[in-house]
Amino acid sequence: MRTPYGLEIIENCVACPHREERLFCNLPEPAVKALAAITSSAAYPKGATLFVEGQPARGVFILCNGRVKLSTSSADGKTLILRISEPGEVLGLPATVTGKSYELTADIIEPAQANFIARNDFLNFLRENGDAALRVAQQLGETYHLAISEMRTIGLSHSASEKLARFLLEWSASCPEEKGQVRIKMTLTHEEIAQMIGSSRETVTRLLADFRRKQLVQVVGSTLILRSKADLEAIVNR
Amino acid sequence: MRTPYGLEIIENCVACPHREERLFCNLPEPAVKALAAITSSAAYPKGATLFVEGQPARGVFILCNGRVKLSTSSADGKTLILRISEPGEVLGLPATVTGKSYELTADIIEPAQANFIARNDFLNFLRENGDAALRVAQQLGETYHLAISEMRTIGLSHSASEKLARFLLEWSASCPEEKGQVRIKMTLTHEEIAQMIGSSRETVTRLLADFRRKQLVQVVGSTLILRSKADLEAIVNR
DNA sequence: ATTCATTTGTGATTTGCATCACGGGCACAA
């Protein structure tokens, strides 16, 4: 079995903890078997690329470990990051089902392990398993939902500080909260944050410093503490 | 059968030319029958609203005639238009399959006729008809694709003129072209264009005047002629 | 410890465009 980049195949997707968790949990036994048969697993180092925007879709990647940056770039090198994928997510799904090209580029930002399913195998599997197809539709709906959220941060803000505040709040949504405070492990560089909210690296640096001065956030090493979600929300609804 | 707004039911989806064309053409006969049984058709005047962002999803609307504006707004009234839907498209699909709230607001901008399918009926139908579910997944994939395009125009541009140029080119993509020229029936106000590209009404007015001066476009009544797609592309890749 | 690369912090400058303000055109109704 060939894999992109000729990286070594680790195992055939048995022990991977996240496996098809989100997408294909609770499928009937034969379906799970069929899925396992067409799945191959590989490890990717930091900096590797799963697929590139514009490439014809080869198939889907189910992320088991690590984190992946999904982005799109313009001709002059400007980059917009759509989202950072966490383990359990399925990458390349829209392009694979529609048969178009990947609309985004997927770069590994933390060493990752992923299960790959080739497009034809995947489509055949979906045709055989109607409930899996429905599951895929739901997954796509959620992906769409996230894209819309991202659009809102970028498109509905009046100022860069509003965008950053929106971003921090969305980013923190997945983290546990205790009395208005949230601790976030911020693994993104200012540059990357800028690319997520559509602004420049310098303004992100300045705004974060500003937020710190205003006691809105606190920085301890690489963890960010939102000291007052309420105040951040005030900025958003300024 | 109750319909939103208590508008009169015109017919039970027989003569509607676009029917489930895009989404459910070529389904086996019994599936088509089952679909017809759960579908109800209604007409909506200009200005009516099919659904509002934040409402729990009631079901999907298949647009037969007319045009619909899909948008999202912030608390302070700023609006971002995601896209203008044409006949044949299915509205509310992501929210309906995921069971979340509608993420956008759907306003009728040209008198419309649409077929409505309630969420439960629709999901049951998909469970019974695996191939239809796959079709839905594909439709969702394309919707996602369009959202990404929109993100690119807004997020990857350095200037408003770049955004407008991108917008015009995307908008013209669906129109027939002859030797670099494209005629577009521009049914949007400057305000609406501004809301699509994330800028202000005045800038759109000014930029269009500017484009006219530079012979990039020509305006005849409500039709816009792109005199030079190549030059517009040059602006995009400035 | 010393290099080297990446990331972060900050000042100075400049400009694009949002915003405000207003006038004029056009449609449609009373």
Place this chain on the structure above:
DNA sequence: TTGTGCCCGTGATGCAAATCACAAATGAAT
């Protein structure tokens, strides 16, 4: 006709943020 809305056009103004240009810090590698 005269209103009443809704678009479109355009000038003046101010500010937020991109951009440029370094310097300081961090951290990885040898």
